[in-house]
Amino acid sequence: MAGNYAVNGRPEGAGFLLRWRPTLRAVDADVEMLALLRDGDEEAFVSLVSRYQQPMLRLARSFVPSQAVAEEAVQDTWLGMVRGIERFEGRSSFKTWLFRILVNRARSAGTREHPAAPTEPLHAVDPARFNDQGQWADPVDRWIEESEQRLDAAAWSPVLKAALEDLPPRQRQVVLLRDVEGLSNEEACAVLGISVGNQRVLLHRGRSQLREILESKMGKR
Amino acid sequence: MLSLRHKDIVCQQAVELVTDYLEGALSRRDRRRFEAHLRACPNCTAYVEQIRITILLAGAIDAEDLTPKAREELRDLYRGWRRE
Numbered sequence: 001m002a003g004n005y006a007v008n009g010r011p012e013g014a015g016f017l018l019r020w021r022p023t024l025r026a027v028d029a030d031v032e033m034l035a036l037l038r039d040g041d042e043e044a045f046v047s048l049v050s051r052y053q054q055p056m057l058r059l060a061r062s063f064v065p066s067q068a069v070a071e072e073a074v075q076d077t078w079l080g081m082v083r084g085i086e087r088f089e090g091r092s093s094f095k096t097w098l099f100r101i102l103v104n105r106a107r108s109a110g111t112r113e114h115p116a117a118p119t120e121p122l123h124a125v126d127p128a129r130f131n132d133q134g135q136w137a138d139p140v141d142r143w144i145e146e147s148e149q150r151l152d153a154a155a156w157s158p159v160l161k162a163a164l165e166d167l168p169p170r171q172r173q174v175v176l177l178r179d180v181e182g183l184s185n186e187e188a189c190a191v192l193g194i195s196v197g198n199q200r201v202l203l204h205r206g207r208s209q210l211r212e213i214l215e216s217k218m219g220k221r
Numbered sequence: 222m223l224s225l226r227h228k229d230i231v232c233q234q235a236v237e238l239v240t241d242y243l244e245g246a247l248s249r250r251d252r253r254r255f256e257a258h259l260r261a262c263p264n265c266t267a268y269v270e271q272i273r274i275t276i277l278l279a280g281a282i283d284a285e286d287l288t289p290k291a292r293e294e295l296r297d298l299y300r301g302w303r304r305e
Contacts, residue, residue, distance in 0.1 A: 040303050042296065049295045054284045078295065082302050124236045125268075134231030140267040143274050151274065153281035160282050179279035185244065204240035211275040 034094065037085050049078070052095075056102050059176050062169040063106035073106040080105065092190060096183065099191040124208035143218065156214070163213040171206035174199055179207070230258050235265045239272050 036044035056077060060070035080101045088097055131137045143151065164172055164180070177188040189199050230238070235258050241247045242255050259266050 042299060042303075045299050046292060046296055049292065050287055051284075053287050053291070053295070075295075075298065078298070079302060082299065124239070125233070127233070130231075130233045134233035136232050136264040140264040140271070142267045143271055151278075153278055154283060156278045157281065157283050160278050164279075164282075175279065179276050180282055182280060200240055200244055200246060203244075204237075207240060207272055207275055208236075210279065211271050214275055214278070215271065 060106045062172045064110050069109050073109045076105045077102040096187045096190055103191055159217050163210050167206050171202045174202040175206035230254055232265050
């Protein structure tokens, strides 16, 4: 069983069920796009807005208390991008640079982060699921064996979105950048200004909680 | 990070190591123990699979299209900024 896995690999058998999202590099602004932006090309700006407005709003929302404030932070980010594009040197990816501007704007717009939010679960899995020896008390479902219908990514999208909104802000930020936007761990750390270790803890808790929510919905379909 | 003193790990420990495992952050020794546990444990194998599917589904969230109104508002803002 375990032999089917490679570190950082994809689950064998799941690939054909799920449309694989293009990676960060494939959708990042390329050299040509940057040149157009520096020239003040309006269509280049609009295509960037179409691509990033919603992901940025989603991330901003985890820092600020209301949608209106999030929209302001995103608008400030676009202005910051327009003003700063001349100075963007391409040392990081464009997306990382843009998200960093956003996080700075969102943080100064009014943070609602709690350094030690008491609601964050300390266990990846509810301890009640294990017996006295620390083994699973009941069998774990194999999602891959389920019908194609149940793993249809589009159908699960609303569930994932709602589940993400329920995550504590700092977990949500890391999961959004890593798993939704496809940033590397270094890029996510650069955007959020956190250590790799801290990022990993937040990612672990966030993913564990998303899995738990999915599990609770899988049984009902 | 969980440090593993005993040779074998149990399921409850294994689930806490999944992210470190997927991130390639386990020491070689801990990774060997983790993989040995997976080979022997269909439940934890299924659990890791669930986590991977969770990641896949998160990456497949569809981006809502911007409304034409929102797009035009941003276009107007951009024109304003360019004139400044």
